[in-house]
Amino acid sequence: xxxxxxxxFLLLTVAFVMLAEVLIFVxxxxxxxxxxxxxxxxxxxxxxxxLLASDEMIDERLEAELLRNAGVFNVVLRRDQARELILSxxxxxPVQATFDLRNAGPMTLIPDALRRLADPVPRIVRVxxxxxxxxxxxxxxxxxxxxxxxxxxxYGLRILLLSAVISIxxxxxxxxAVQRLLVLPIKRxxxxxxxxxxxxxxxxxxxxxxxxVRELSEAETAxxxxxxxxxxxxxxxxxxxxxGGAVAKISHDLRNILTTAxxxxxRVGESEDPSVKRSVPKIVGAVSRAISLCETTLAFGKxxxxxxxxxxxxxxxxxxxxxxxxxxxxxxxxxxxxxxxxATFLLRADPEQLYRVLTNLIxxxxxxxxxxxxxxxxxxxxxxxxxxxxxxxxDTGPGLPPKAREHLFQPFQGGTRKGGTGxxxxxxxxxxxxxxxxxxxxxxxxxxxxxxxxxxxxxxx
Numbered sequence: 001x002x003x004x005x006x007x008x009f010l011l012l013t014v015a016f017v018m019l020a021e022v023l024i025f026v027x028x029x030x031x032x033x034x035x036x037x038x039x040x041x042x043x044x045x046x047x048x049x050x051l052l053a054s055d056e057m058i059d060e061r062l063e064a065e066l067l068r069n070a071g072v073f074n075v076v077l078r079r080d081q082a083r084e085l086i087l088s089x090x091x092x093x094p095v096q097a098t099f100d101l102r103n104a105g106p107m108t109l110i111p112d113a114l115r116r117l118a119d120p121v122p123r124i125v126r127v128x129x130x131x132x133x134x135x136x137x138x139x140x141x142x143x144x145x146x147x148x149x150x151x152x153x154x155y156g157l158r159i160l161l162l163s164a165v166i167s168i169x170x171x172x173x174x175x176x177a178v179q180r181l182l183v184l185p186i187k188r189x190x191x192x193x194x195x196x197x198x199x200x201x202x203x204x205x206x207x208x209x210x211x212x213v214r215e216l217s218e219a220e221t222a223x224x225x226x227x228x229x230x231x232x233x234x235x236x237x238x239x240x241x242x243x244g245g246a247v248a249k250i251s252h253d254l255r256n257i258l259t260t261a262x263x264x265x266x267r268v269g270e271s272e273d274p275s276v277k278r279s280v281p282k283i284v285g286a287v288s289r290a291i292s293l294c295e296t297t298l299a300f301g302k303x304x305x306x307x308x309x310x311x312x313x314x315x316x317x318x319x320x321x322x323x324x325x326x327x328x329x330x331x332x333x334x335x336x337x338x339x340x341x342x343a344t345f346l347l348r349a350d351p352e353q354l355y356r357v358l359t360n361l362i363x364x365x366x367x368x369x370x371x372x373x374x375x376x377x378x379x380x381x382x383x384x385x386x387x388x389x390x391x392x393x394x395d396t397g398p399g400l401p402p403k404a405r406e407h408l409f410q411p412f413q414g415g416t417r418k419g420g421t422g423x424x425x426x427x428x429x430x431x432x433x434x435x436x437x438x439x440x441x442x443x444x445x446x447x448x449x450x451x452x453x454x455x456x457x458x459x460x461x
Contacts, residue, residue: 009178013171021163025156027106030113032155036148037101041129043070044141048077048086063087071143073124077131078138091124091142098126113152122146185216189223196227201234308350308434310458315391316341318351319380322358326366326378333370340381347382347389349455353431357439360424361393361451368397368449388457392442394450400441408441 047066067073067089074088099112123145131139192207199205206227209220316339323337362378369376376396383390400408409429425439432439435455442450 010171010175013174014167017167017170018163021159021167025159025163026110026114028159029117029152029156030106030109033113033116033148033152034101034104034109036151037099037127038129040071040143041101041127041139041141042132044072044075044087045077045131045139046070048075048139064089070141071147072141073144074142076138076140078140083138092144093124095126095142096123098128101127101129116145116149117152117156119145120149122149181213182216185211185213189216189220193223200227200231201238203228203231206231308353308431310348310350310435313347313349313351313354314343315345315347315382316343318355319358322355322362323380325359326362329363330366330370333366334375335366335369336375336377338377338379338381340379342382345382345384347384347455348458349435350431353434357428357431357453358391358393360428361453364424365393365395365397365449369395372398384457386457388437389455391453391455392450393453394442394448396448399446399449400444405441405444409439 047070067075067087070087072087073091075086077084077086124142125145126140126142128138128140131137189207192205196205196207207220207224209217209224211217211220319339319341323339327337358380362380365378369378378396379392379394381392383392409426429439432453432455436458437453437455440452440454442452444450
C-alpha cells in the first residue's frame with residue numbers, strides 16, 4: 001500500500017484529517033473547560049440565591065448539600081460594593097491558582113486548558129466570573145480540579161474517537177474516488193504502453209484518448225502522437241531496410257556488368273579512329289564513376305565496417321600516394337597540393353581505412369575547387385599533442401552549401417556537391433569512429449573548407 005499511489009493518498013488523507021482534528025481539538029477543549037467553570041459559577045449563584053431568598057439561617061447539612069450540588073467549596077458574591085461569603089465549607093488545601101473568566105480570551109484559555117490536562121495532581125483553584133441576569137457585580141467560587149480534568153479527558157476522548165471515525169470515512173471515500181478518477185486511468189495508460197511495446201508496428205495498438213480529466217487526456221493525446229510517429233518511423237525504417245537490401249543486390253550485379261563494360265572500353269580505347277579516341281575517355285570516366293558509386297553503396301550497405309587493424313603508419317608516404325592519385329585525376333585542372341607532414345611523422349591506424357578517408361576528403365576538396373573553374377589549393381598537414389594525432393585537410397573552394405552543413409555526416413543527405421550521394425563522408429566518419437577518433441568540420445565559407453581527423457593515442461609506437 002505504501003508503494004502505491006492510492007495507498008499513499010489514503011495514508012496522507014488520514015494524517016491530514018487527524019492533524020486538522022487536532023487543531024480543532026485544542027480550542028474545543030479550552031472552550032469545554034470554560035463552559036465547565038461557567039456552569040459551576042451558575043450553579044453556585046443559584047444555590048446562593050436560594051439562601052438569600054430566606055431570611056433564616058440554614059443548617060449545615062443543607063448548606064453542604066447545596067455546595068455539593070454546585071460542585072464547589074464556597075461561594076462569594078459582591079453586591080452593592082459589599083463582598084459577602086454566602087456559602088462555605090472546609091477547604092482541604094490552600095488555593096493554588098486563581099482564574100478570572102470575565103475578560104479571558106483564547107490566548108489565556110487555551111494555555112490554561114493544556115496545563116490542566118498535563119497536570120494530574122488535584123489542586124484547589126479560585127474561579128471568578130460575572131453573575132448571570134445581573135445577580136450581582138461578581139461571583140467567586142473555590143473548587144477542586146480533579147473532576148474538571150476528568151471531564152476534560154472524557155470530552156477529549158470523545159473528540160478523538162469522532163475524529164478517527166471522520167478521518168477513516170473521509171480517507172476511504174477519497175481512496176475510492178482516487179481509484180476511480182486517477183489510478184484506474186493511469187493503469188489504463190500504462191497497460192496501453194505495455195501492449196504497444198509488444199508490437200509497435202501494429203497501428204491497432206495505438207492508444208485512443210478517452211480520459212475526461214484534462215491532464216490525463218493531454219497525457220493520452222501526447223502518448224498517441226508519440227506512438228503514431230514511432231510506428232510510422234518503424235515502418236519507414238523497415239521499408240528503407242528492404243530498399244537497402246534491394247539496392248545492395250542491384251549494385252552488386254551492376255558493378256559486375258560495369259566492370260565488364262570497362263574492360264571492353266579499355267580495348268576500344270586502343271582503336272586508331274580519332275572519333276573513338278575522343279569518346280573513349282568520357283565513356284571510361286562515366287563507367288568508372290558508376291563502378292565507384294556501386295562499390296560505395298555496397299560498402300555502406302554492410303552491417304558494419306570491419307574493425308581497424310592498427311599498425312604503424314608513415315603518414316607522409318600515405319598522403320603522398322593519395323595526392324599522386326588525385327593529381328592524375330585532376331588532369332588539366334589548375335589545382336595545387338600542399339603537403340606539410342614531417343617525413344618521420346608516425347601514427348597508429350589501419351592504413352587501408354585511413355587511405356580511404358583521406359582519399360574521400362581530398363577528392364571532395366578537388367571536386368569543390370573544380371566546380372568553380374578557378375585555380376585552387378588543397379592543403380594537408382599533421383599535428384600531434386599528448387593525447388591525439390590531428391590530420392587537417394583544407395581547400396580554397398566555395399565552401400559547403402547550407403543543406404550539406406545541416407546533414408554533413410548523414411548518408412544520402414550530406415552530399416558536398418551537386419549530384420553527390422553523401423555516402424563518402426558518412427563512411428569516413430564511421431571509419432574514424434572505429435579508431436576511437438572523430439572526423440570534424442573545422443570551418444567552411446567563401447574562403448574554403450577545412451576538416452580535421454582526430455585519432456587518439458593508445459600504446460606508444
